[in-house]
Amino acid sequence: MSTTTKIFLTGATGYIGGSILTRLLAHPDRPSFELTALVRNPDAAKKLAALGVKTISGSYDDLALLTDAAAQADVVFTMVCVTVWDQLPPAQAILAGLKQRFEQTSKPPILIHTSGAGIVMDITAHGHSGAQDTYSDLDAETLASRPGKALPMAVESALVRADEEGYVRSYLITPGTIFGLAKGPLVDLGVQHKHSLQLPLFFRTFIKRGRAATIGPGLNVWPAVSYNDNADLYLRLFDAARSSSSSVGHGREGFYFAESCEYSALEIAQASGRVLHKLGVAEVREPDEFSEEQVQASFGAFWEILSSTSRARGERARAQLGWSPKEGKAELLASVEREIEELLKDSKL
Structure with a gap:
């Protein structure tokens, strides 16, 4: 080289x-x-x-x-x-x-x-806890x-x-x-995408329907x-x-x-519901469940991934690289409000 x-x-x-x-x-x-x-x-x-x-x-x-x-x-x-x-x-x-x-x-x-x-x-998992x-x-x-x-x-x-x-x-x-x-x-410069895919896909859907929701009971979990x-x-x-x-x-x-923490879909929906209510987008604070028709219309074939459970622990980077993530569950939940506020500024929801 x-x-x-x-x-x-x-x-x-x-x-x-x-x-x-x-x-x-x-x-x-x-x-x-x-x-x-x-x-x-x-x-x-x-x-x-x-x-x-x-x-x-x-x-x-x-x-x-x-x-x-x-x-x-x-x-x-x-x-x-x-x-x-x-x-x-x-x-x-x-x-x-x-x-x-x-x-x-x-x-x-x-x-x-x-x-x-x-x-x-x-x-x-389809919104349930799935494999442990x-x-x-x-x-x-x-x-x-x-x-x-x-x-x-x-x-x-x-x-x-x-x-x-x-x-x-x-x-x-x-x-x-x-x-x-x-x-x-x-x-x-307007070159890079500002939002990730997974959570903003939910946030956009919540904004459009005027209420947060989960696929099934929302007990499925993912690392973040x-x-x-x-x-x-x-x-x-x-x-x-x-x-x-x-x-x-x-x-x-x-x-x-x-990964630095784990969250459930229900926790994200509840945090979103509080934000949407605070911002006057939703009349009801508590999330409900998407109907099957709403799931298909909003997420298509991607719905099974969004309602899946994934449990993973990043031990290799911590042990071999000295990686020590600084932001965890509190920062994840706090980010919901900033993401939704930014999406509300976007006319292309």
Whole structure:
């Protein structure tokens, strides 16, 4: 690897990706970074160029482009929204490029991939408590066996296999629900998405119907992590992975759950109900339950994920990276009001 570290990012204008790019732009080693981002929007590309970020015009469907870009990179961050289910072909294209890079340099490039706590969820919970097992990211064998009724792990499995073959070092960050509004220069420029997906999808629906609600009784639970703590984990892992003396886990040992607390859907609905009532959006403070018709109309096929249970514990980052999240349950519940206030300013609910 040369004195210049070539970094390729996908999803750099998204909620997660923007937080990582912002941190990289402010990194002490920034002068040695060559940052390249895959971008769809020409206006966003111009704004990123003004910040010193090279851009490649294209999408996650441009497989040859992904391979070419990865073949030039020492480090790749993949941060495409986890609701894009068919990510295997793009992942395979990126791995093909990274294999070329390895053949050129004889040094395994680094791949930091965004997965999610959905890999251990009980999708049959349907608003009930669901499976009670809590999965640790230190339990590599259990994670490799795809516990419970979880999301497919085709991409994660491909990354682990590539690591085992030795031509890449893969790291898989698996956040729970990420909360908090995005802030920073990319947001100020109108480049980065300000909101996450999971909770704001509920908030928008609550605002439209004028009352908070749950899918079923809302007893399903998920782990959560703040926007800032999640970004901190990525950067700690990035710095550790670049170190020649690094012993942090990768491949099969490279799953990193990002979480600082656990919440139930009912708790979020109750907090939302209080805020909506306070702001005059809802006449009734207490949430009710969505009807089946409302669930389908509001969430479509995504409803089973939103009503699932996922229990995960991020012990690897704490033990190996010294990651210590600062924001927990109190901050999660306090963020509800700020999110709803911001969404009420948006005419495109």
